[in-house]
Amino acid sequence: MWWFRQVRAVFVKDWRTELRTRHALHTIALFAVSTLLTVSLALGPAGVSAETRTSTLPVILWIILLFAAAAGLPRCFVAEEEGHTAAALRLTAAPSAVFAGKCAFAVALLVGLELLLTPLFLALMGLEIADAAMLVTALVLGALGLGTASVLVAAMVAQARGRGALFPVLSFPLLIPLLLLAVELTRGAVAGSLPPGVAEQLLLYDASLIVAGLMLFPVIWNP
Amino acid sequence: MKTLLRWSLWLWIALCIVGAFLYAPLAEGFVGQSSRILFFHVPMAWCSFVAFITAGVHAIRYLARRDPAQDRAAEAAVQLGLLFCVLATVTGAIWARVMWGAYWNWDPRQASIVIVLVFYAAYLVLRDAIEDPSTRARLASVYAVLGLVVSPFFFFVLPRIVEFTLHPDSVINQRGSVDMESRMLQVLLAATVGFTALFFWLHRLQIRISTLRMHRESEELVS
Amino acid sequence: MILPREGNCSRTSQPARYTAAVSTSSFRFDQLTYSYGPRRVLDRVAGTTESGEMLLIEGSNGSGKSTLIRCLAGLQRPQAGSIQWIDQGRELDDVARRRGVGWVGPDLSFYEALSAAENLDFFARLRGLAEDPAVEILERLGVPPQRLVGALSSGMLQRLRWSFALQHRPGMLLLDEPFQNLDSAGEDATRALLRQHLEAGGMAIVASPIDLGLASGRRLVLDPTRSGGGA
Numbered sequence: 001m002w003w004f005r006q007v008r009a010v011f012v013k014d015w016r017t018e019l020r021t022r023h024a025l026h027t028i029a030l031f032a033v034s035t036l037l038t039v040s041l042a043l044g045p046a047g048v049s050a051e052t053r054t055s056t057l058p059v060i061l062w063i064i065l066l067f068a069a070a071a072g073l074p075r076c077f078v079a080e081e082e083g084h085t086a087a088a089l090r091l092t093a094a095p096s097a098v099f100a101g102k103c104a105f106a107v108a109l110l111v112g113l114e115l116l117l118t119p120l121f122l123a124l125m126g127l128e129i130a131d132a133a134m135l136v137t138a139l140v141l142g143a144l145g146l147g148t149a150s151v152l153v154a155a156m157v158a159q160a161r162g163r164g165a166l167f168p169v170l171s172f173p174l175l176i177p178l179l180l181l182a183v184e185l186t187r188g189a190v191a192g193s194l195p196p197g198v199a200e201q202l203l204l205y206d207a208s209l210i211v212a213g214l215m216l217f218p219v220i221w222n223p
Numbered sequence: 224m225k226t227l228l229r230w231s232l233w234l235w236i237a238l239c240i241v242g243a244f245l246y247a248p249l250a251e252g253f254v255g256q257s258s259r260i261l262f263f264h265v266p267m268a269w270c271s272f273v274a275f276i277t278a279g280v281h282a283i284r285y286l287a288r289r290d291p292a293q294d295r296a297a298e299a300a301v302q303l304g305l306l307f308c309v310l311a312t313v314t315g316a317i318w319a320r321v322m323w324g325a326y327w328n329w330d331p332r333q334a335s336i337v338i339v340l341v342f343y344a345a346y347l348v349l350r351d352a353i354e355d356p357s358t359r360a361r362l363a364s365v366y367a368v369l370g371l372v373v374s375p376f377f378f379f380v381l382p383r384i385v386e387f388t389l390h391p392d393s394v395i396n397q398r399g400s401v402d403m404e405s406r407m408l409q410v411l412l413a414a415t416v417g418f419t420a421l422f423f424w425l426h427r428l429q430i431r432i433s434t435l436r437m438h439r440e441s442e443e444l445v446s
Numbered sequence: 447m448i449l450p451r452e453g454n455c456s457r458t459s460q461p462a463r464y465t466a467a468v469s470t471s472s473f474r475f476d477q478l479t480y481s482y483g484p485r486r487v488l489d490r491v492a493g494t495t496e497s498g499e500m501l502l503i504e505g506s507n508g509s510g511k512s513t514l515i516r517c518l519a520g521l522q523r524p525q526a527g528s529i530q531w532i533d534q535g536r537e538l539d540d541v542a543r544r545r546g547v548g549w550v551g552p553d554l555s556f557y558e559a560l561s562a563a564e565n566l567d568f569f570a571r572l573r574g575l576a577e578d579p580a581v582e583i584l585e586r587l588g589v590p591p592q593r594l595v596g597a598l599s600s601g602m603l604q605r606l607r608w609s610f611a612l613q614h615r616p617g618m619l620l621l622d623e624p625f626q627n628l629d630s631a632g633e634d635a636t637r638a639l640l641r642q643h644l645e646a647g648g649m650a651i652v653a654s655p656i657d658l659g660l661a662s663g664r665r666l667v668l669d670p671t672r673s674g675g676g677a
Contacts, residue, residue: 002574009571013557020559084555087521088610091544092572152369156362160352170349173342174369177376205376212372216365219286222540223357223523289523356483357523441484 006093010101014076015108023079024109028072032117035064040124047125057127058186061118062179065146066172068113073106073150074167077158086158095218099151103213106147114139130192137199138185145178145206152213155220177205232420239414247410257321260314262410266418268311268336273419274304275343277426279371282364292434294360297367298350299429301343303422308340335377342370471533471617472496473518473649478527480513487513488524493666495649500640502660503653505668511653514668515551515622518651520544533617545573548611550604551622558596562589562606566613573614580613587635600627608636612643619643619650625658 018024039060040047048056080086089098118139122129129135153171157163181202188194243262250258281297284290315333316326327333346366353359474494480487487510495501503511516522518529520543531538531546538546556565562584570578584591587605589598598606604627611619619640625633644650652660 005574006572009568013560013568016564017557017559083558084553085557087549087554088556088569089572090521091519091547091549092569094541097572156349156365159358159362160349161354162352166349166352169345170366173338173345174373176338177373177380180380201376201380205380208372212369216368219361220365222544223361223521354483357525 003094003097006097007100007104010093010098011104011108014102014105017079018105018109024072024075027075028068028109028113029116031071032064032068032113033120035067036117036121036124039064053125053127054187054190057125058183058190060125061121061186062142062183064117064121065110065114065142066175066179068117069106069110069146069150070168070171072109073147074154074157074163076102076106076151077154078163081158090222095221096214098221099155099213099217102151102155103148103210106151107143110143110147111140114143127190129189131189134185134194134199135189138182138189138202141185141199141202141206142178142182145182145202145209146175148206148209148213149174149178152209152217152220155217159220178202181205229424232417232424235413236417236421239410239417242410242413247407248404250404250407254321257318260318261407262414264311264314264318265411266415267307267314269415270418270422271304271307271311271336271339274300274307274422274426275339275370275374278304278343278367282367285360285364286368289357289360291356291360292430294364295433295437296426296430297364298347299426299433301346301367303425303429305340305343305347307422308336308343312336312340338377339374342374346370470497470647471531471649473529473531473618473651475518475529476527478514478517478524478529480510480517480522480524488517488668490527491666491668493651493664495651495664497647497649498644499664500644500650500652500660501664501666502658503651503666503668504657505653505655507655509668511655511668512551512553512622515549515620515651515653519547519549519620521549531618545614546617548614548616548619549622550607550611550620550624552626554607554610556595556603556606556610558594561592561594562598562602562609563591565595565606566609569610570613575614578613579615580609583609583612583639587632601629601632604628605632605636608639612639617648619648619652621650621652623654624652625654 047053077086080089118135121127149171153167153174157166157170160166181198184198185194185202188198239262243259247259247262249256250261278297278300281293281300285293285297312333315336319328319330319333320326346363349366350359350363353362472494473496474492476492478488478491487508491510491514493501493503503514505511513522517524520540529543531543533546556562557568560568563581566578566580566584570580581591584606587608589602589605589609593602595603595606604625608624611621621640624640625636628636640650640652652658
């Protein structure tokens with residue numbers, strides 16, 4: 001119980017500081033929207049040809065989400081190290097609770113971003129969704145894995161030099177399976193049919209990242 | 224004793240090379256002499272696999288005991304693993320050009336080896352970005368362990384992208400039986416043993432070099 | 447134990463309600479060695495302190511005082527040596543030690559976007575405190591609770607650090623330059639807090655490059671010429 005209270009305290013604290021400073025919120029939202037506008041303008045009124053829409057457009061959606069996460073999420077630990085607040089957090093909180101609280105914050109932020117970006121994306125690209133439930137599954141499971149991996153890597157990057165450039169270098173190789181599975185699931189949502197086992201594999205990936213994170217985070221966090 | 228071992232390793236590998244070109248027959252259905260690359264390509268791919276597992280084991284040992292020697296061993300294994308990985312990728316690409324007409328086909332195994340390459344290159348970039356030796360060792364070890372957690376996903380996620388593979392089931396086929404001409408199999412197994420021994424010998428050399436370099440740096444600082 | 451200073455401010459003369467939660471304990475460290483890369487800052491350092499006692503760490507700038515305090519707090523891991531905290535016959539592990547110490551140091555910072563009270567409330571929740579004595583300490587030290595930490599003066603920030611360190615009634619206070627940036631009223635108030643902590647059976651390890659005028663049975667002098675050689 002106490003552990004859950006710690007998780008909630010970290011989550012609430014992160015949202016409170018975020019709502020006052022709006023570092024990550026503004027970065028992520030503006031990054032995603034301006035990238036979407038750039039892509040849709042670059043594609044022009046013709047857009048993507050009818051035969052390839054189903055396979056191409058989900059890729060664009062996930063690439064935007066991936067880069068928006070890379071632009072905004074590293075801050076959640078970089079701010080703790082740069083502001084020297086990490087030491088006080090290390091002395092008072094269980095490492096796994098810090099990890100879980102930060103993950104909850106990152107996933108909530110990503111889900112919020114998806115709520116903003118996905119309708120806009122579907123409207124601008126003129127993409128029809130055959131299976132809305134499957135799209136929601138893809139977005140939620142994708143956000144879960146993306147948030148968890150980003151928090152793990154951000155905690156490492158925060159202790160290194162060259163943080164901005166290092167984050168994508170370290171996180172993208174980790175995220176390739178997630179990206180491929182999430183794209184596959186989104187394609188399924190557009191087409192209305194899906195090869196079996198994709199959602200299960202994505203769930204398995206998320207679960208192994210969370211378990212690995214809970215085990216490894218104390219080592220990342222404490223000297 | 225050591226000299227004897229080293230010379231027998233040289234002799235063994237020399238015999239493998241001779242065997243590969245003179246003793247083993249050509250495989251059916253391959254263009255020209257191209258099947259002979261198998262005796263080098265497969266052992267090198269195997270060695271990079273062994274090297275990354277070795278790195279993971281040393282990383283776990285480092286995290287358990289915090290002995291800097293374990294971290295140096297992990298780093299040396301990753302460096303050699305990358306070397307073998309590049310060699311396997313290049314020999315594979317040359318062979319793919321001969322057999323399939325293009326250096327790169329996004330064959331699942333090509334894709335997975337290149338992702339592994341990027342992942343462990345990121346491991347070295349992470350090391351470069353951290354100045355404090357104990358922080359560097361700790362975070363690099365965590366990243367190597369994360370690699371062990373995520374890499375199984377490459378094996379069953381990537382075949383989704385390209386559902387068919389051109390890659391020959393080189394040693395063990397779908398039926399789980401060994402399906403290869405016996406002289407070819409002898410040379411292949413001998414080469415694999417030889418390359419594995421070569422890897423461990425190079426690994427020890429690399430550890431000695433990095434240990435000596437560390438001692439020299441601390442001596443320079445004192446004087 | 448502590449030399450009283452002249453001009454005690456009125457706050458310190460209020461009745462003491464703060465009590466440390468320990469009765470008998472000991473804290474010892476031995477053979478502590480820490481290097482930043484090849485540069486050795488701590489070379490087999492040893493020290494000990496017990497309930498109600500204070501260990502003073504003296505040494506010039508760069509002699510490794512802050513590093514030693516951070517190692518003792520569990521914020522840095524020494525390459526060699528042992529740290530042993532026995533509390534009522536029971537030895538505390540690394541995790542318990544981190545949670546059990548009260549640390550004041552120049553590199554202790556708080557969330558600038560939150561107010562002083564919000565910061566302490568957050569750490570009280572993490573520490574699982576039902577009632578938060580820091581509110582009272584904050585008041586006693588005269589820190590405006592509703593002001594954002596980013597807008598606090600450096601002296602007020604130091605007072606907030608003291609409130610954070612004493613919040614969970616720690617058995618061990620680790621103080622790194624504890625009176626820096628404090629005016630005389632602030633220094634008197636925090637000295638009184640330290641005295642109360644010791645009188646209630648708490649332990650303290652205090653590091654400072656200058657003589658703080660603290661009377662103490664034990665002293666540890668860090669000598670950079672000895673530890674710089676990397677023996």
